[in-house]
Amino acid sequence: MKAFFILFLLLPVVAFSQINQTDSNGLRQGRWQKMQPNGKPMYDGYFKDGKPVGEWKRFHENGRIKANISYKTGSDSAFTVLFDETGKKMAEGVFLGEQKAGLWKYFSENKVIAEETFEKGIKNGKSRKFYSTGELWEETDWKEGKQEGSYQVFFKNGKPFFQCKMSNNQRNGLCLSYFENGRVELEAAYKNGLRHGEWKYFDNQGNHRYSLFYNEGEILNPNVRDSIANQQILDMEKGKDSVIDPEKYLSDPTEYMEKAKIRR
Structure with a gap:
């Protein structure tokens, strides 16, 4: 014992x-x-x-x-x-x-909010972000850790809000932003990350409002830009314009959606 x-x-x-x-x-x-x-x-x-x-x-x-x-x-x-x-x-x-x-x-909160694809620890393939209710919000193509290919942001209803082609982490070619009704709001041309070529602005009925022209980041018709800016200030003072200028947040479409209270 x-x-x-x-x-x-x-x-x-x-x-x-x-x-x-x-x-x-x-x-x-x-x-x-x-x-x-x-x-x-x-x-x-x-x-x-x-x-x-x-x-x-x-x-x-x-x-x-x-x-x-x-x-x-x-x-x-x-x-x-x-x-x-x-x-x-x-x-x-x-x-x-x-x-x-x-x-x-x-x-x-046990819901998928983002997906990323890796190869040897580096982003390679598609990454996605989602609304809290599950709809696709943002989709980005990656190659060897750099944005390469398509970059898209979506409204909650699935329609595109912003589309752009990326090359070596820079915008190249035509980028498009849209109204929620599906019409194009802005056609913006880029070259190696710089504004280059014609930028066309439209109203929500598809009518062309005005164009700005750029050469490798330098604006060629600043008088038009200044005139539009002054008109926007007047409209804001009169309470006519409660919508954020899309160009102001073009560098970060997702931030624009937050500011404009589009993403919910």
């Missing part, structure tokens, strides 16, 4: 001694745990021949789960779910080694 009691007391010691073990070659084997200075866990998982395998957990300083990691057998691929300090899911996707790979999804 006494021997059994002593064995019972030794069990926790034996169990603990089987954690955080290395083999004769110095490779980590079996279950490993590490604690934070505050006594809460930092991580808990398994190694085989020095490589993490199976299910892993990492923790925030407050002890809540920071990441659930599932390693694929025989691979450096690990499906990972990330959480904030309150326990809410923030993101999920695959790490290949220490780099993001493939599709990553980002969450707010």
